[in-house]
Amino acid sequence: MKFYPFILLLFVYNICFSQAVPKEIEILKINASPVIDGVLDEPFWQNTDLANDFVMFEPGDGGAERNNKKTTVRVAYDDEAIYFGATLYDDTPDKVPMEFGNRDQFGNTDFFLISINPNNDGQNDTEFVVQSTGAQGDAKVANGDEDFTWNAVWYSKVKFNKDSWVVEIKIPYSALRFSTNVETWGINFFRRIHYINEKYVWNYIDKSKGEVTQYSGLLTGIKNIEAPTRLSFSPYASVSLTTFDGSSEFDQNIGLDIKYGVNESFTLDATLIPDFGQTAFDDLELNLGPFELQYDEQRAFFTEGTELFSKGNLFYSRRIGNRPVDRNSAEADLALNEEVTNNPDKVNMLNAIKLSGRTKKGLGIGIFNAITEKTTATITNTETDEKRNVVTESLANYNVLVLDQQFNKNSSVTLVNTNVTRNGSFRDANVTGLLYDISDKKNQYNIKGNFKMSNVKENGEISDGFSGFLELSKTYGNVQYSVGHYRNNDTYDIKDLGFINRNNRSSYFGEISYQIFEPSKHFNDYRISFESSIDYLNSPNSYTDNEFELDAFFITKNRFAFGGNMETNIGNLYDYFEPRVNGRYFKQKGILELGGWISTDYRKKFAYDIRVTYGKRYSSTENFISVNLSPRFRFTNKFQIIYDFQYSMLKNENGWVNQLDDASIIFGNRDVKTVTNSLSGKYSFTVKSSLSLSFRHYWSPVTYDQNFYALNNAGTLDTNAYVASHNINYNIWNLDLNYSWEFAPGSQLVALYRNNIFNKDDMSDLNFGKNLDNLFDESIVNNFSLKFIYFLDYNKMKTWL
Numbered sequence: 001m002k003f004y005p006f007i008l009l010l011f012v013y014n015i016c017f018s019q020a021v022p023k024e025i026e027i028l029k030i031n032a033s034p035v036i037d038g039v040l041d042e043p044f045w046q047n048t049d050l051a052n053d054f055v056m057f058e059p060g061d062g063g064a065e066r067n068n069k070k071t072t073v074r075v076a077y078d079d080e081a082i083y084f085g086a087t088l089y090d091d092t093p094d095k096v097p098m099e100f101g102n103r104d105q106f107g108n109t110d111f112f113l114i115s116i117n118p119n120n121d122g123q124n125d126t127e128f129v130v131q132s133t134g135a136q137g138d139a140k141v142a143n144g145d146e147d148f149t150w151n152a153v154w155y156s157k158v159k160f161n162k163d164s165w166v167v168e169i170k171i172p173y174s175a176l177r178f179s180t181n182v183e184t185w186g187i188n189f190f191r192r193i194h195y196i197n198e199k200y201v202w203n204y205i206d207k208s209k210g211e212v213t214q215y216s217g218l219l220t221g222i223k224n225i226e227a228p229t230r231l232s233f234s235p236y237a238s239v240s241l242t243t244f245d246g247s248s249e250f251d252q253n254i255g256l257d258i259k260y261g262v263n264e265s266f267t268l269d270a271t272l273i274p275d276f277g278q279t280a281f282d283d284l285e286l287n288l289g290p291f292e293l294q295y296d297e298q299r300a301f302f303t304e305g306t307e308l309f310s311k312g313n314l315f316y317s318r319r320i321g322n323r324p325v326d327r328n329s330a331e332a333d334l335a336l337n338e339e340v341t342n343n344p345d346k347v348n349m350l351n352a353i354k355l356s357g358r359t360k361k362g363l364g365i366g367i368f369n370a371i372t373e374k375t376t377a378t379i380t381n382t383e384t385d386e387k388r389n390v391v392t393e394s395l396a397n398y399n400v401l402v403l404d405q406q407f408n409k410n411s412s413v414t415l416v417n418t419n420v421t422r423n424g425s426f427r428d429a430n431v432t433g434l435l436y437d438i439s440d441k442k443n444q445y446n447i448k449g450n451f452k453m454s455n456v457k458e459n460g461e462i463s464d465g466f467s468g469f470l471e472l473s474k475t476y477g478n479v480q481y482s483v484g485h486y487r488n489n490d491t492y493d494i495k496d497l498g499f500i501n502r503n504n505r506s507s508y509f510g511e512i513s514y515q516i517f518e519p520s521k522h523f524n525d526y527r528i529s530f531e532s533s534i535d536y537l538n539s540p541n542s543y544t545d546n547e548f549e550l551d552a553f554f555i556t557k558n559r560f561a562f563g564g565n566m567e568t569n570i571g572n573l574y575d576y577f578e579p580r581v582n583g584r585y586f587k588q589k590g591i592l593e594l595g596g597w598i599s600t601d602y603r604k605k606f607a608y609d610i611r612v613t614y615g616k617r618y619s620s621t622e623n624f625i626s627v628n629l630s631p632r633f634r635f636t637n638k639f640q641i642i643y644d645f646q647y648s649m650l651k652n653e654n655g656w657v658n659q660l661d662d663a664s665i666i667f668g669n670r671d672v673k674t675v676t677n678s679l680s681g682k683y684s685f686t687v688k689s690s691l692s693l694s695f696r697h698y699w700s701p702v703t704y705d706q707n708f709y710a711l712n713n714a715g716t717l718d719t720n721a722y723v724a725s726h727n728i729n730y731n732i733w734n735l736d737l738n739y740s741w742e743f744a745p746g747s748q749l750v751a752l753y754r755n756n757i758f759n760k761d762d763m764s765d766l767n768f769g770k771n772l773d774n775l776f777d778e779s780i781v782n783n784f785s786l787k788f789i790y791f792l793d794y795n796k797m798k799t800w801l
Helices: 043-047 328-329 768-775 794-800
Strands: 024-026 055-058 071-077 081-089 110-119 123-131 136-142 144-148 153-160 166-172 184-193 198-201 217-220 231-244 247-261 266-272 338-342 349-358 363-372 375-381 387-393 396-407 410-421 428-439 447-458 463-472 477-490 503-515 524-535 544-558 561-568 574-576 586-589 590-600 606-618 623-636 639-659 665-686 689-711 717-720 727-746 746-760 782-787
Touching: 081 110, 081 717, 110 166, 110 717, 231 794, 247 623, 328 375, 447 574, 463 639, 586 639, 639 689, 689 794, 727 768, 746 768
Parallel strands: 024 217
Antiparallel strands: 055 198, 071 081, 081 166, 110 123, 110 184, 123 136, 136 144, 153 166, 184 198, 184 217, 231 247, 231 782, 247 266, 266 349, 338 375, 349 363, 363 396, 375 387, 396 410, 410 428, 428 447, 447 463, 463 477, 477 503, 503 524, 524 544, 544 561, 544 574, 561 590, 574 586, 590 606, 606 623, 623 639, 639 665, 665 689, 689 717, 689 727, 727 746, 746 782
16 A cells, blocks of 8 residues: 655645735725715725736736726725725727626626635635626635635626726625734736737736736735624525426425624524525436446535535535435335335435634634435335335434645645434444645645545444545646546445545556647647556556547637547556456457547637547447537527537447346447437526526437347456347436526525426437437426525614614
8 A cells, every 4th residue: 555645744844935026005994885886986986096007817928908908996995895996998898798697607798807815825715706797706716716606795886988997896794704803915806808808917927837816916904894793694485386297296495594704704604494496407317337427516505615615525515415325225125015105316405504714824614514304215005005114314414524724825734524424223424534735935846635534334334445646746837747646445435425436446647738828929828738547456456447648729819719639548458347246357458539629709699619529449340429519699698599419429339238147247239329409598688687598308329239248257258148128218308497586686586497308218229300209208397486585684684673
């Protein structure tokens, strides 16, 4: 067992971050709040410092802003909020693009962005964006990743003048986390001028090294803030009607979300009796492989402000309220004349809380806890109508604890623990991880890694597992590279609250890339990279596969982008997971894959993306092709549609189909076709009111020929007399029609019509038209729902009394 957790000590000494002297702006304390109307006519605005002399961020690197498109920013504060007044000069304001979009949606518009870091730690920013249309966006930024699922309540207004447009902003302290005794905050300002394809920034950012958050300017002079209580409530009520196969079900729900500032740095979020009925549908797919598919989290409570909990990739929130762990057991112990009459496929969540924040010394603390209710299946005697219940999931508690110490604006050490405790004799699990991410004083080299331990208690037995990771990187300049090693053993198990494709793996990998940061003669940007890996089983130490990949992308001066990739394997590959039997493997040759793509300029009314991939297995008839075509058309600034077509055909693939009573492992030769049609459209009445459509039809027929094989001990296939039908015809149909109206800050009314159809049979020979006819023979689930959310701020509520 090889691990290197102490190599980080070589990097720890003498680590600090250095860069050019940052710009500064001093903030002005005011006694009366301005009217947020986009007009900077209050007298105090003329007494503030001015942030100006922006420099180019993209496509160039530090060039001066255009004389006719300069930007100035003024800043003030009181005990309630911090205020910004930005004047964005433009000698042709009629050319400023004005495509309407809702919150956090960035289309064909200009925008002004504020990036604030109250602790000035170089790693944790909060972004507030105002587009030229007036639409808002906000995000938490950690480790260079923007999380736009986070939303806060703040105020802004845009006003156009003959030679500029003005943005006036009020950000209440309830939207920020800060220490009251910190008088210098990190801050930066960005401006996008979309119609000339340029971005500017106030404090220069060296794109060749480090993260954007490490290049903040300084906001000085903040003193003695007497911030009000940070407490808000979001009560909600919903009603829904579902019809299916002639039956109807009416449901209603009320609940409450609470956000409380424990102090100036820490916030408690809680949801009571949550309602996820209007959560977006998943893009489900047919899974023929041995591993679970991972889907994105769609529930807002689990996506907002979770940057701390994502550390170490140990928290997969979809485990909470997922399928009961013993759902299949309901069918296992049926007596004569019994049948399962109700077997829920989801576990109800009773409540959940998040407590998170960061101290002035850089220690981030995150605590998450959720409780799900006991779930039972109902079994009915068909003769006596007597009913009995079988517990498929006990009362369960899910907990995540994160301690994240950041230092020197570019490094961190983190401890993560996840725990699932189920009532009674059900399975319990605990996982602990130690993570480190450390850069040198010049931000040129980085070492990152982790060590994780899992512990599972099930059926009276205890199983322990481990995982380790180490990567060394050069992180500056045109040429960057990294090498690393990842390893876990065959008992490493984090699936109770995390996600892992496979365990028992040992992998060595490396990458080298070349990228430009200043435009060249023909390109604004391009990057070429080569990466490779070689994998083994951890136990026994057996070679499994290798991979080599060459990637490239290019962006021209007129925003036409294109790229391609080549991927291949050398020699034989040994798949120890496709056979579904421990110790057995399937031996195959490698694959050569070639792909290319283009993407046109989204600023134009009509644009499109095209991607084509072809692959072939060496010394085999197995091959595949995939085509993805996605045109988009903007009819007006208020109406746009995007169509996405995906087609793939995998021919002559050998894959697992069954295991017989005599332990024979049966493989079949199959063709797998997948066709996906998706359509999304939106009509925006205003930036706060819109009607949107989301449609997806996924169709995947799988056809086996008459040849079946038995897997032998050498990993190859022998002809077998096995006969059975394993053809699959798999369909998923989803349609959402959604009206959303943000009638007040943080308050929303949503009306949703949804239908879905699912079909799985063996009619894989149907063509597309006949398959649709077959699909619509199935019953359609129709759902109508209405949800009302109202934001209540405690400080405003006090004024009502």
